[in-house]
Amino acid sequence: MSESETLDYDVVIIGAGPVGENVADRTKAAGLSTAIVESELVGGECSYWACMPSKALLRPVIARADARRVPGVAPGELDVPAVLASxxxxxxxxKDDGQVGWVEGIGVDLFRGQGRIAGERTVTVGERTLRARHAVVVATGSRAALPPLPGLADVRPWTSREATSAQRVPGRLVVVGGGVVAVEMATAYQALGSQVTVLVRGDGGLLGRMEPFAGELVAEALTEAGAEIRTGVSVASVAREGAAVRVGLDTGEVVEADEILFATGRAPRTDDLGLETVGLTPGDWLDVDDTLLVTGTDWLYAVGDVNHRALLTHQGKYQARIAGAAITARVSGGPLNDAHTATADHHAVPQVVFTDPEAASAGLTLAEAESAGHRVRAVDVEFSSVAGAGLYAEGYRGRARMVVDLEEEIVRGVTFVGPGVGELIHSATIAVAGRVPVDRLWHAVPAYPTISEVWLRLLEAYRDK
Structure with missing residues (x-):
């Protein structure tokens, strides 16, 4: 292909991470000619700097922790070079050769470079122009947001990218933030040999978007593992002196570390997309309807992190499937239905935090349900009442909460905290997304003796209150 030619497609996608790949898969499978543009590695943030490497670091940590709770098992220390090699x-x-091969294998044309919108249904990649007959899809994701601290660039701070790709374990690591990235990386690096200090600006503690007990139990475990967690403090200054980082706090204290990780939020990758050519603001999150169509347009879609609905890979892939179906339906002139609308974004989002203990949730927290105007009741159960939990781990510590809508008698949200609960959460997701009546859940009998028996304990607690 000539570097300066103009090419026509039915659909042009900017961003070849898992979200963009899923849109491409759906539109191509529907018979629409599809092009995808990527400025970095095909496979995106999740494959190289987020989901996959972070869980690869955490899996040995959690496996060892679980094994240590089983009588008769005496696991040794972690082999750090082997963990990093894995x-x-x-x-x-x-390297993205495998991902490139997959894209090419489904018949989608891949263009390397920065994709920019250059007017309605038009995307440029270098000197090439790609024209979309039906839809342009923005799937560029998000990046780490850094605070405006003087001299921060000179400190060479870690973000999630550096934390998940580091080739050595620092002796001392300061983690700024209390969200998912902060607690997962604190868990991993403390176990791999770092002395970790977690600095949380507010007084709400860790994992502030989950039920309060989730952050409390994770903080308790991190502290027992040797990490220091400080809440209600802010970073006022940072400076690198030789190999050390000096972190000045708003209290006047100074904390020294070898590396500092800022896990203080995300920002959309929309600042260099040419959004101004179609009346949108560069650097903003893109507002969409439930078919993922950008507000005020009939051709531009925004899928995944970039629309700020749920910054989770699995939720972005769900949106991608919805967007692909919606684009296809509109091209064919067919009606839109539930298969073309991302309703789960509003009430049934699942999440797992891979700490020790794990924290997993689906749907709304108690506070979110009440804020949405639902009349609800929460029931809490300790996992110590579940026989399967005691078999899973000696001294198993954890808690579960079920939020029940008292008017509709359905489950609005579920939160589990404890070893291995990540594998439980899909049952909660089905209950929430399917709006399963509580009286029907009595007939979903959990196998004995598994930790899934917590469902029976929750239903009993709801009945007996």
Missing amino acids: RDSFTSHW
Whole structure:
């Protein structure tokens, strides 16, 4: 292909991470000619700097912790070089040949470079122009947001990218933030040998978007593992002096570390997309309807992190499937139905935090349900009442909460905290997304003796209150 030619497609997608790939898969399978544009590695943030490498770092940590809770098992220390090598394998050593092969294998044209919108249904990649007959899809994701601290760039701070791709374990690591990235990386690096200090600006503690007990139990475990967690403090200054980072706090204290990780939020990758050519503001999150169509347009879609609905890979892939179906339906002139609308974004989002203990949730927290105007009741159960939990781990510590809508008698949200609960959460997701009546859940009998028996304990607690 000539570097300066103009090419026509039915659909043009900017961003070849898992979200963009899923849109491409759906539109191509529907018979629409599809092009996808990527400025970095095909496979995106999740494959190389987020989901896959972070879980590869955490899996040995959690496996050892679980084994230590089983009588008769005496696991040794973690082999740090082997853990890092396994992580490197899961990222394909930051090479995207396999992902490129998949894109080409489904018949989608891949363009390397920065994709920019250049007017309605038009995308440029270098000197090439790609014209979309039906839809342009923005799937560029998000990036780490750094605070405006003087001299921060000179400190060479870690973000999630550096934390998940580091080739050595620092002796001392300061983690700024209390969200998912902060607690997962604190868990991993404390176990791998770092002395970790977690600095949380507010007084709400860790995992502020989950039920309060989730952050409390994770903080308790991190502290027992040797990490220091400080809440109600802010970073006022940072400076690198030789190999050390000096972190000045608003209290006047100074904390020293070898590396500092800022896990203080995300920002949309929309600042260099040419949004101004179609009346949108560069650098903003893109507002969409439930078919993922950008507000005020009939051709531009925004899928995944970039629309700020749920910054989770699995939720972005769900949106991608919805968007692909919606685009296809509109092209064919067919009616839109539930298969073309991302309703789960509003009430049935699942999430797992891979700490020790794990924290997993689906749907609304108690506070979110009440804020939405639902008349609800929460029931809490300790996992110590579940026989299967005691078999899973000696001294199993954890808690579950079920939020029940008292008017509709359905489950609005569920939160589990404890070892292995990530594998429980899909049952909660089905209950929430399917609006399963509580009286029907009595007939979903959990196998004995598994930790899924917590469902029976929750239903009993709801009945007996």
